[in-house]
Amino acid sequence: MTPHSHPVTSEPSGKIIALDVGDARIGIATCDPLRLTVRPLTTVHRRNRRIDFDALAKIYADEEAVLVVCGLPYNMDGTEGPQARRIRNWAARFTRALRNIRAEDVPLVFWDERLSSFAADEWIAEKGPHPAGQDAIAAAVILRSYLDVQRTCR
Numbered sequence: 001m002t003p004h005s006h007p008v009t010s011e012p013s014g015k016i017i018a019l020d021v022g023d024a025r026i027g028i029a030t031c032d033p034l035r036l037t038v039r040p041l042t043t044v045h046r047r048n049r050r051i052d053f054d055a056l057a058k059i060y061a062d063e064e065a066v067l068v069v070c071g072l073p074y075n076m077d078g079t080e081g082p083q084a085r086r087i088r089n090w091a092a093r094f095t096r097a098l099r100n101i102r103a104e105d106v107p108l109v110f111w112d113e114r115l116s117s118f119a120a121d122e123w124i125a126e127k128g129p130h131p132a133g134q135d136a137i138a139a140a141v142i143l144r145s146y147l148d149v150q151r152t153c154r
Contacts, residue, residue, distance in 0.1 A: 012107070014066035017041070017059060018143035020116060020135050021070065021087055026052065027135025029143045030063050038144045040136035053097040060098065060106065068095075068106060071113030071142040109146070116141040 016035065020027035026044040031037060041063070044055050060068070070091050073083045080088075091108055098106040120137040124130070130137055 020139040027139035029140035040132035
């Protein structure tokens, strides 16, 4: 865990979706309600904000999620660069859209995603490709990291 990534101490119990947000695609992963297992779910190919947010809101509802973990691409030295700022701005718009769509606040946590793509490549090399795609695997790596830290903080 970096000084920039802090687990939520009072988060609701239940399923989580994790997002690996890229310029062209958004990888999505989820966990079981007890947060023991993580699985790559799907990849959304970005089209425009409205379509993307509607698709993500549907996944959030279908999965009965209670929290979103959004990967944040820190620089290797732990600082935030332009891409991290873009993701923060995107996430602010996303949570506003989700609040409008769902008529409730949706908690969102940023989580350090450094090396998640590298870990996804290793996962694919070890287990083979996943139908959900590499971006969803990267989201699963982010979610697994988040849950592991949450578990050690309890």
